[in-house]
Amino acid sequence: MAVLHTVNKSPFERDSLATCLRLARPGSTLLLIEDGIYAALRGTAVEETLCAALGSHEIRVLEPDLLARGMDPAGLIEGIERVDYGGFVDLAAAHDSVQAWL
Amino acid sequence: MSKAPPPPPPPPDDFDDDEGPEIVKRFLYVNRRAPYGSIYALEALEVVLIGAAFDQDVSVAFIGDGVYQLKKGQDTAGVEMKNFSPTYRALEMYDVEKLYVERESLVARGLTAEDLIVPVEVLDSDALGAVMEQQDVVLSF
Amino acid sequence: MKFAIQVNEGPYQHQASDSAYHFTKAALAKGHEIYRVFFYHDGVNNGTRLATPPQDDRNITKRWGELAETHGLDLVLCVAAAQRRGIADRDEAKRHGKDADNVAPGFHISGLGQLVEAAIQSDRLMVFGD
Numbered sequence: 257m258a259v260l261h262t263v264n265k266s267p268f269e270r271d272s273l274a275t276c277l278r279l280a281r282p283g284s285t286l287l288l289i290e291d292g293i294y295a296a297l298r299g300t301a302v303e304e305t306l307c308a309a310l311g312s313h314e315i316r317v318l319e320p321d322l323l324a325r326g327m328d329p330a331g332l333i334e335g336i337e338r339v340d341y342g343g344f345v346d347l348a349a350a351h352d353s354v355q356a357w358l
Numbered sequence: 359m360s361k362a363p364p365p366p367p368p369p370p371d372d373f374d375d376d377e378g379p380e381i382v383k384r385f386l387y388v389n390r391r392a393p394y395g396s397i398y399a400l401e402a403l404e405v406v407l408i409g410a411a412f413d414q415d416v417s418v419a420f421i422g423d424g425v426y427q428l429k430k431g432q433d434t435a436g437v438e439m440k441n442f443s444p445t446y447r448a449l450e451m452y453d454v455e456k457l458y459v460e461r462e463s464l465v466a467r468g469l470t471a472e473d474l475i476v477p478v479e480v481l482d483s484d485a486l487g488a489v490m491e492q493q494d495v496v497l498s499f
Numbered sequence: 500m501k502f503a504i505q506v507n508e509g510p511y512q513h514q515a516s517d518s519a520y521h522f523t524k525a526a527l528a529k530g531h532e533i534y535r536v537f538f539y540h541d542g543v544n545n546g547t548r549l550a551t552p553p554q555d556d557r558n559i560t561k562r563w564g565e566l567a568e569t570h571g572l573d574l575v576l577c578v579a580a581a582q583r584r585g586i587a588d589r590d591e592a593k594r595h596g597k598d599a600d601n602v603a604p605g606f607h608i609s610g611l612g613q614l615v616e617a618a619i620q621s622d623r624l625m626v627f628g629d
Contacts, residue, residue: 257492257493259491264518264629272390275390275421278487284491290514290515290518320521341522342528344525345522345529345531353496354625355388356496356498358390358498358626358628381619385615397540397583398540401579405611405615408610408615409611412615497505497618
């Protein structure tokens with residue numbers, strides 16, 4: 257089953273991203289939304305974690321949430337692609353189930 | 359020590375036996391919050407109980423602080439909140455028998471299965487992740 | 500594809516209702532069906548018609564109601580969660596001896612079974628929360 261995992265909290269606020277990464281199987285996709293987008297930027301304490309995760313997961317970030325928070329798309333970790341809400345919908349449709357890590 | 363389990367919920371008001379072939383999905387309820395500090399634990403349990411009437415293939419996972427929901431010996435007299443932990447023991451009566459606890463979460467909190475109010479299956483992250491991957495529907499609270 | 504949407508948080512306090520709304524709108528624009536939007540926990544607060552948000556910002560309750568009207572959406576407020584939080588329709592208010600009701604247009608109160616049923620009948624369940 258291809259799973260889409262959504263993470264909406266900042267990795268510095270809550271352990272949702274860490275927990276998700278511990279339990280998400282290789283081949284599943286991660287979508288960072290809301291405050292979760294902060295994990296997608298270069299130069300943070302979790303950059304290495306995300307880079308490692310890219311080895312076994314596709315990672316996407318919801319662009320409207322990135323821009324709302326003043327984050328520059330040019331600062332995204334290489335390999336993390338942006339999607340809009342339409343892309344979010346497409347991801348949900350393309351996977352067999354969606355798991356929200358709140 | 360504990361109160362009698364609550365009576366089974368009434369059938370849902372929109373339940374219709376004649377609505378075509380019965381769909382059975384693998385439902386997973388994910389609990390990651392401690393009890394009492396917020397209402398998520400209690401209200402998640404309420405969904406599990408109501409959901410039991412729909413005869414789906416139900417599992418409940420306790421991850422992170424969610425493992426605290428199952429801690430024995432909850433005494434809520436001083437905080438004047440309802441102690442709903444005995445309800446986890448009633449889940450069996452509702453045919454909700456697959457209760458999974460993540461080993462890493464227990465260990466990080468200095469707990470073992472002996473500390474829990476109900477028998478559970480303790481799985482490490484890989485094994486629990488594999489269970490989660492097989493689910494059709496995942497409800498998070 | 501049929502989507503069921505679960506909203507766990509109230510308007511403004513968290514982004515959950517906003518994210519759910521934008522997802523729902525995008526799904527409809529792509530021709531998908533929204534089977535039901537189910538509001539649970541503090542999410543039931545999205546359904547009060549007594550809110551007066553500032554004029555220069557989005558009106559979360561109103562836009563859900565408008566989206567529901569345009570697309571025939573089923574917006575459900577969980578009865579148990581609503582009772583706890585003081586959201587009541589006329590019947591509920593009467594039943595519990597309250598002197599007012601406050602459910603906003605487009606929303607209605609129903610049981611927790613509607614969430615489970617939506618998850619069974621839909622192809623995907625999307626959960627938005629804190």
